[in-house]
Amino acid sequence: MDTSQPGNRDKGTGYGRGPQSHDALITEVGPGTPCGEFMRRYWQPVAVAEKVAELPLAVRFLGEDLVLFRDKTGRPGLVHARCCHRGTTLYYGRTEEQGIRCCYHGWLFDVEGNCLDMPCEKDYGAGIRENVRQPWYPVIEEYGLIWAYFGPPEKKPAFIRYSSLENLGAGEKLYAFQGTFGGGGDASVDIMPCNWLQDWENVMDPFHLPILHTNFSGVQFMPEFGIMPEVEWALDDLGMKYTAYRELDDGREVDRVTYILFPHVRIVPSVELAPGPGTSIGFCMPVDDANFTIFHIMKVAEDFDFGARRRERLPGKIWSEMSEEEHQRFPGDWEAQVGQGPISLHSEEHLAPSDKGIRMARRLLKQQIELVQAGGDPQGVVFDDAEAIIDVKAGNFFRD
Ligand code: FES
Ligand SMILES: [Fe+2]
Missing domain, CATH: 3.90.380 (Naphthalene 1,2-dioxygenase Alpha Subunit; Chain A, domain 1)
Known part of the structure; x- marks a missing residue:
């Protein structure tokens, strides 16, 4: 602005500016957002592989709270943190041979979210276990990192x-x-x-x-x-x-x-x-x-x-x-x-x-x-x- 022009000298103060905003289309990455959906079409890194050991890790990516673990056979798994039973976090869970066991009522989930055990239920939940699945994401181990795919399964x-x-x-x-x-x-x-x-x-x-x-x-x-x-x-x-x-x-x-x-x-x-x-x-x-x-x-x-x-x-x-x-x-x-x-x-x-x-x-x-x-x-x-x-x-x- 040419401040030598009459009337310009007193302009440009911080007063009375309009609303300020970011461009949501290219920045926001949560589930269902346009940029979030775009990113969910790629394999993306979520951890250094050697850091994923016996204790579950709480991680957060693309606005989702997740738990990353390795079962006792060495397979990595990435699941939503919130247990699909009554919602405590699997961060306090225990890794076992076949998956991760929730600390609260002991439901056991494998790396693909299948429920394998409900110790409080008759016959360990036989007949009802099949109706629940802990939300999970496919993972692979490459180049020393764990990578996850967060997108539509048919587009992997x-x-x-x-x-x-x-x-x-x-x-x-x-x-x-x-x-x-x-x-x-x-x-x-x-x-x-x-x-x-x-x-x-x-x-x-x-x-x-x-x-x-x-x-x-x-x-x-x-x-x-x-x-x-x-x-x-x-x-x-x-x-x-x-x-x-x-x-x-x-x-x-x-x-x-x-x-x-x-x-x-x-x-x-x-x-x-x-x-x-x-x-x-x-x-x-x-x-x-x-x-x-x-x-x-x-x-x-x-x-x-x-x-x-x-x-x-x-x-x-x-x-x-x-x-x-x-x-x-x-x-x-x-x-x-x-x-x-x-x-x-x-x-x-x-x-x-x-x-x-x-x-x-x-x-x-x-x-x-x-x-x-x-x-x-x-x-x-x-x-x-x-x-x-x-x-x-x-x-x-x-x-x-
Ligand atoms: S809240 Fe996880 S087993 Fe009950
Ligand atoms: Fe720089």
């Missing part, structure tokens, strides 16, 4: 594999973990208290690298990211990507290619600018509308130790050890994204040309949600195992 897709996680070489292993990078991998910030889209669309925002991660808070990754990139965004058959070109001070030229895929996959190349394809795949998994977590799978060297790599945000300090003042003086992704609020208020934004990737990502997402609403199958969903492999093309590519 093939499990997608990623080329960069296949064909482990000698001395390589896969490393799967849960944790946001917003806190530098700090284990105490597994769940970020904001909407999943704030992270997923952020992956298509290469311009916050020179500002937030390099100039504002000091060098959080590499000094090279301080160079303003030349950026192109593009759609391809996988999803969406950007290519950020930089000429480095030593004369080398690098194209950094980053992807987002559906429903919430992020493929970010090495932030150390290691040359070559990205070997880390992340999933911005919604807990509910105002919380998300990230599951990562990385191809790493056999002796890789994430504990040793946990990024210090300040010398000698990881994220959770920083004071409030230090969070203010040295913000990172956690502060910027959570700072947008539980669900960012899209009605209050002013998108600029450098936000082109944000616009495109939201538009693409809307298209996919509307496709599902119209009865179609969204991008990236395939039903044939032979087609269920994604050729990962993200990476830091140095020009010759």
Whole structure:
């Protein structure tokens, strides 16, 4: 606003603004919501496999409270937390050979929710057990994670594999973990208290690298990211990507290619600018509308130790050890994204040309949600195992 114009100087105060809102179509993920239905068409990560042991875990995803367990034969199971008898949580249940037994009246459910025992009933519930089923979801164990399918049974897709996680070489292993990078991998910030889209669309925002991660808070990754990139965004058959070109001070030229895929996959190349394809795949998994977590799978060297790599945000300090003042003086992704609020208020934004990737990502997402609403199958969903492999093309590519 040109404040030299008569009458403009006193405008623009905070007084009298209209209602503020978020775009529910692309953010809300609960059962029955358009975006929730879209997401429920994919296999989605729900736990690091080795964390699912004898004690049941209480987990919450897509706005649903669930219990994840492993029966004594090793089969993982994911069921609604609320027991279908009289509603106590199966979190206090006990895992047995054949399933999980509710603590209250002892109903026993297998990993597919079938009731196998009602110890308070005549003949252990024979004749009535068949009439109840604990709500359950199919799960599989792949790449070191447990994955669940929350959608309509007749639409269950093939499990997608990623080329960069296949064909482990000698001395390589896969490393799967849960944790946001917003806190530098700090284990105490597994769940970020904001909407999943704030992270997923952020992956298509290469311009916050020179500002937030390099100039504002000091060098959080590499000094090279301080160079303003030349950026192109593009759609391809996988999803969406950007290519950020930089000429480095030593004369080398690098194209950094980053992807987002559906429903919430992020493929970010090495932030150390290691040359070559990205070997880390992340999933911005919604807990509910105002919380998300990230599951990562990385191809790493056999002796890789994430504990040793946990990024210090300040010398000698990881994220959770920083004071409030230090969070203010040295913000990172956690502060910027959570700072947008539980669900960012899209009605209050002013998108600029450098936000082109944000616009495109939201538009693409809307298209996919509307496709599902119209009865179609969204991008990236395939039903044939032979087609269920994604050729990962993200990476830091140095020009010759
Ligand atoms: S509430 Fe679970 S068996 Fe009664
Ligand atoms: Fe970032």
